[in-house]
Amino acid sequence: MTPRLFDLSSTWDLHAAPEAVWAIIADVDMSWPNWWPDCSFAAPLVRTEPASTSQEDILKATTAYLNFKASLGYTLTITIHPTKVVAPSEIEFDAGGHLEGTGRVTLSAEAEGKATRMDIEWKVRPTQRWMNLLTPIAAPAFTAAHTRMMRQGEKGLLRALGEGAPKQPK
Template sequence: MRLNTYQFRDSWFIAAPAPSVFDAVTDLARYPQWWPDVRSVRRIDDETAELICRATLPYDLVLQMRRAEQDAPAGRLRVHLTGDLEGSLAALVHRHPAGTRLDITQRVVAMKPLLRRLPVARPLFRANHALMMRRGQTGLRRFLGPPVAAR
């Protein structure tokens, strides 16, 4: 694997119904309301949005996300990424008795010059990503409200 290639896998448990989780993760315009690391979202067209993200390290990532698949009944979402990261992001929403599990897989190549020039900082970049994802999970939990009662 090249030093500027990354693969991330995250699983989030959200104590909310699967349709609510799916709706929240497909509504990019509302990301800044619940995900503090997503600083802004600008709609480009019906299938594409531009996001500006900044986690803990002092640099922004500018990403264009273009919808490739959005299948609510199957709980599948996939987008193509271009900009500072190029590749794909796929999400699968699984129903769970106490809520929902959201599995997220990202396969990207870093295009931002800073990320390409500092391969020795790769562990820092990975840690930065992990912190961003943790804040996203926490924010989505708060956004979707109190836990679902166990059945």
């Protein structure tokens, strides 16, 4: 049986220029654990020899091993390896570990460059046997846990940008 493909999307609306958002999400030290609650490094970064000293090439030569603690009590260890980097607007990456697949983050300028729409796409399959066994009945819970984890990431990024918490819809 082939594990189910989860096609997960999130959109974050950030009141900062794309360059400011990019500086945080695409730093060469992949410091997401500094601002994303329930995210930590599972291991040191692994970096091969980059093709050049550009940010793009350094990121493409880097693999991050990250733990994400879900609200349901489990922790997923995921590798993130950028495969395409177009500063300051797009990162595509391969994911491995407990979730295998691909991801993409796209930044779009809004409000005459003073705000950013950040679209995040994940197309992943769980690799853990327990997740695959439970997916037929637990997929909605896994998706809800992912949504909550992404909202925590959005709040953390807003704090890192100096914006505070996201605005609640009316």
